[in-house]
Amino acid sequence: MCGGSRPAFIADRTLVAGGNTLEMRVANSRHSGLQIDYQFGRMATRIIGLLLSLSITTLAFGDDVEVVVVDKGGHPVADVAVYALRLNGKNESPAPTAVATMDQVDRQFVPHLLVVQTGTPVEFPNSDTVAHHVYSFSHPNKFMLPMYKGEQYPPVIFQHSGVVSLGCNIHDHMLGYILVVDSADFSMTDENGHAILSLNNPAEYAVKIWSPRIRDKDKFLTRSLASTTKQDAEVVFSLAKRLNPPHDQQAGGASWSDY
Numbered sequence: 001m002c003g004g005s006r007p008a009f010i011a012d013r014t015l016v017a018g019g020n021t022l023e024m025r026v027a028n029s030r031h032s033g034l035q036i037d038y039q040f041g042r043m044a045t046r047i048i049g050l051l052l053s054l055s056i057t058t059l060a061f062g063d064d065v066e067v068v069v070v071d072k073g074g075h076p077v078a079d080v081a082v083y084a085l086r087l088n089g090k091n092e093s094p095a096p097t098a099v100a101t102m103d104q105v106d107r108q109f110v111p112h113l114l115v116v117q118t119g120t121p122v123e124f125p126n127s128d129t130v131a132h133h134v135y136s137f138s139h140p141n142k143f144m145l146p147m148y149k150g151e152q153y154p155p156v157i158f159q160h161s162g163v164v165s166l167g168c169n170i171h172d173h174m175l176g177y178i179l180v181v182d183s184a185d186f187s188m189t190d191e192n193g194h195a196i197l198s199l200n201n202p203a204e205y206a207v208k209i210w211s212p213r214i215r216d217k218d219k220f221l222t223r224s225l226a227s228t229t230k231q232d233a234e235v236v237f238s239l240a241k242r243l244n245p246p247h248d249q250q251a252g253g254a255s256w257s258d259y
């Protein structure tokens with residue numbers, strides 16, 4: 001269904017949930033044990049083999065995971081939000097410390113899509129000479145920054161995961177998005193449709209993507225990821241539906257007549 005996977009990567013949700021992942025781990029530990037056996041003898045094998053099996057588990061996801069997004073025709077899709085959630089247990093990402101910025105430049109939100117971890121303060125400076133009136137009706141993250149220029153308001157802290165659609169009460173064509181995710185493991189695809197996630201915690205992950213341009217249904221936009229070695233993994237999302245056009249092309253230069 002989605003090609004491009006290497007041996008360290010299991011692309012199927014049911015495989016991860018079932019026994020296959022565990023089986024691979026057991027096989028891996030035994031293999032390490034045999035190598036030790038050859039050099040140090042049987043007792044050492046049992047002790048060191050146990051340590052190795054623990055360390056193998058701990059070292060899973062020590063390397064980067066490359067995420068690739070391509071459209072129906074196989075062309076790369078840029079500016080797609082990519083993030084990873086743990087499949088089992090809580091997402092225990094450290095609390096966000098950095099402040100993120102959603103600027104307003106030439107009567108547009110910049111960037112068009114911003115991805116942040118839940119709890120991140122986001123500044124909304126107005127770099128234009130005209131005033132903006134920024135708002136979102138996206139429950140439960142709705143907010144409003146009435147008529148301002150420059151940096152009049154303190155950052156808005158987004159405490160709930162989900163998509164926050166941004167608008168301006170003065171300029172109807174202004175449209176932006178903030179994707180709030182319960183994870184510190186997120187990125188955006190570059191012009192080659194590639195993004196890197198550094199998953200350093202021992203866990204199994206659901207890798208997800210989101211963009212306002214993507215029309216595929218949600219069930220196609222999650223890949224489960226299980227790795228048993230320190231080998232790079234690749235996750236490919238091949239979109240089935242045609243993309244919505246980019247926002248700057250939708251707006252067509254942002255005339256007042258755009259609805």
Ligand SMILES: [Cu+2]
Pocket residue numbers: 107131132133168169170171174
């Ligand atoms: Cu405005």
